[in-house]
Amino acid sequence: MKSLFDIKRFKLYAWVGLGIVCMCIIQETHVEHKGFFTALSDCLWLTAYLTLVNYVLYEYSFPRMRWRRFYIAILVFVLYIFLFTEGFHLWALLGYVLRVNVDYIEPGSKHHDLSAESSFSIPAAIFFGIASIIYNNVKLRHTAQQLRIEKQTAELSYLKSQTNPHFLFNTLNNIYALARDKSDLAPETILRLSKILRYMLYETSGPYIAIGEELKIIGDYIALEKLRYDESLRVNFNYNIEDMNQSVPPLLLMPLVENAFKHGVSETRVQPFVDIHLSVVSRRLVFFVRNSREESSGNGQVKENIGLSNLRRQLELLYTDYSLSLDHPAAEFSATLTINLASHV
Incomplete structure (x- = not known):
């Protein structure tokens, strides 16, 4: 009360x-x-x-x-x-x-x-009432804004809790395949996985991370995936970054890289490839990922997996100026992510 x-x-x-x-x-x-x-x-x-x-x-x-x-x-x-x-x-x-x-x-x-008193007291009461209404309205909007922020924070945490196990599950599947084949690459794969786990445990708890650190984890993941393939796999990873300390949400770019390997080259029988290019200039991020895939006779629509769906939702919560376009010609799949990093909510 x-x-x-x-x-x-x-x-x-x-x-x-x-x-x-x-x-x-x-x-x-x-x-x-x-x-x-x-x-x-x-x-x-x-x-x-x-x-x-x-x-x-x-x-x-x-x-x-x-x-x-x-x-x-x-x-x-x-x-x-x-x-x-x-x-x-x-x-x-x-x-x-x-x-x-x-x-x-x-x-x-x-x-x-009493007209002298009422001519003073009644307008004063109206004035107090208007001030109270304005104050309550501002306070209500502030409370609603705080609740919206808390809801978005909880949803982002939930999306991360979905993405990270999904990412680990795919990586463990890779290690299982190597171990089943008694591959000598299994120990190195586990070592690289431990580096990724360390990154996920200690570096991704905050809302931002330097783009340079994100590059390292992408590089480790690419190296981890390449252990599964022979020399037929071609991977081209290059970047043009104006400031390596530019802040980005951790693991935001990883779903596109993971998608290229899991749903692209892993299902390609002939000349698999992955092309990745990252550019961050004047606080505008452009991330382009292109990979091979088997030709499909489907209707041409892209069925988004949990990684891409979560990525879209995170972008909606984090930025106001962004675009994510997917293209799928006959034997390729490409994704282009563009973000105005200054438009962070």
Whole structure:
């Protein structure tokens, strides 16, 4: 349950009250021709009352009002009409007696006209209400933004938790194939895998990593895959990077490289190849991967695996300016990823 007094919320009303005091002083000095200190005393005394009443109205009464209990709502409405008119008049009268609300009213009047009080209290109540609505709206948007960020962070973590085991599963399959054939390359494969595992455990926990480190892990993965093939496999990996310390999300590029080997050259019987080119210039990343594949009589549509699907979703969450295009002529498959790294969300 919300407490009656919240110091953080009350500060908002105090600042709004200060604004009303400033406007009141201008009115009293220029229109009523009062002295500055007299106007200051009058305005502080009257605004203190309005600040407290409006704080209770907007922070306690309105949030707890249930319009289904119509009679209670009517009673609350009448109460606040009294507080903004007769109650405000009595407060002004008290200030006159204490000599802090000089010449605001004449206490001897038996039939005091409340229009002077209401012309001050009602607009002030509207002003407090508008300020409260604006503050609540800004706070609500901030909370929604925080929830959106937390949701995106959780989803990115989930996507990584899917991608990393998927990547390891494919690599372990490679090692199993070598071990089954009693290949002398199995120990070297395990050694390279350990380097990749170390990278994934200690370097990919943060949101960014230097592009130079990402290049190393891509190179290790390519070397690991090449152990499975003979000299017939042609791999061309080159890059043009303006700044090796440029930050990128870890393992973001790996699904395209992995896809080229697992769904490309591993299924190619004649002259398998993989061409990889990475360019990062003026914070614009272009990653091109082309690989051989067996000719298919399908309808030409690309069925995306978990790696490519996760990559697309990560791009949606991370950047506002990017494109991922896939091309699949007769015996080839190519992917082109373009990212404006400055468009990070």
